[in-house]
Amino acid sequence: MNVAVVTVGDELLAGQTTNTNATWLCERLNERGVTVERVTTVPDRVADIARVVNEYRAEYDAVIVTGGLGPTHDDVTMEGIAAALGRPLETHEEALTWLEEDGYSRSELTEGTAELPTGARALHNEAGVAPGAALEDVYVLPGVPTEMQTMFEAIAPAFSGTPTYREEVVADEPESALLDRLEEIQDRFDVSVGSYPGESVRIAIESTDEATVAEAAAWLRERVDTV
Template sequence: MEVALITVGDELLSGDTVNTNANWLAAELSDRGVAVKRILSIPDERAEIAARVREYADDFDAVIVTGGIGSTPDDVTVEAVADAFDREMVVTDLTRESVERRLAAIRERVPDREFDVDVAAEAAVPAGSRPLVTEAGLAPGCVVENVYVMPGIPDELKATFETVGDEFAGDRRSRFLYTVEPESNIIAALAEAAERFDVAVGCYPDREAAHNRLKVTATDDDALDAAAAWLLENANASETPVSRDW
């Protein structure tokens, strides 16, 4: 399974907000054996979001879009996804009830605060979509064909992803090895392992830990194990973290 991630928000592009959502989703998907093929951050621009969603929906098995759902002027993601699939925006019984229930809970928790909420705007989703409602946030996410729209607030994103996490599965597996050898000393070994066993091999220096971390990835468990065993011998690698003593 190949997935693209689109994170929406002017604040991501300006550096005002760290894009932790992309990192968290990529790790979650990788743990499920899914190949994350794209991570794209784009501004809160309806036409741009729609164009990228349409493009990636055609190119990948699934697309996850985060951020820009709600009713403030810069929340245009859900409408943009509707545009991408030529859908109208509608309010369903499920989404209206969810927003009203969450709003009632908020008002009960903060009784001395007035909340002027446009329930219809918060509850609107593309026609024919599958709403994704949780108790974590006000506005619902949704699924339109192979596009999953989720909140940008991290705890709301995580709660929403958990409702559909079982829909993401793949056959990619990885193993990590560690070596104190300088990268220049293991270039040939890494290249040979990749070619000999038809695996992907990455080398990631960790200066604080004083070692290089090797990641071996494959869709065949036997090839993965064989490549790892070969690198243990030929890249002076270890299955447990090691540190340089020089």
């Protein structure tokens, strides 16, 4: 299964917030064996949200959208999803009932708070107010990290694939000096290898077979200067 993650928010594009929601979602999806093919941040604009979501729906198995839910003028994500799917927004009775159970009265609730694209399944916000939505292959979650995380756990079973196992070997050699062994490990073992230079070089070894990863990592550890 492969998915795209779309994070909505002018604040992300202005560099005022680091996109830790994307990291968190990618890590959870990866653990579940799901491949994330794109992470894209778009502005708080209906047309941009709709375009990107539709492009990714056409290409991947599912799209997870976070951010831009709520009552204020810059919360336009649901409108973008409605536009993408060609469905009007309408008040979702179940979502409204949840909000009432959480202590909000109908009259007090801001117009639009419980509006979701027609036909969407409402996702309860256990940690906040604004409901999320699931509709066809699109999942819409809030942008506040605790709310997003709690809501994702409720939809997590929809995301599954072949788990990938991973081990890291940290080498205290220049990346260019490691090339012979990086080549050899890929010849010897059925693994994919990533090489991430920094202070040292982190070499990530991955495979869907746990024993192969362990064997390849052990082989490499004996052959590089480890930190």
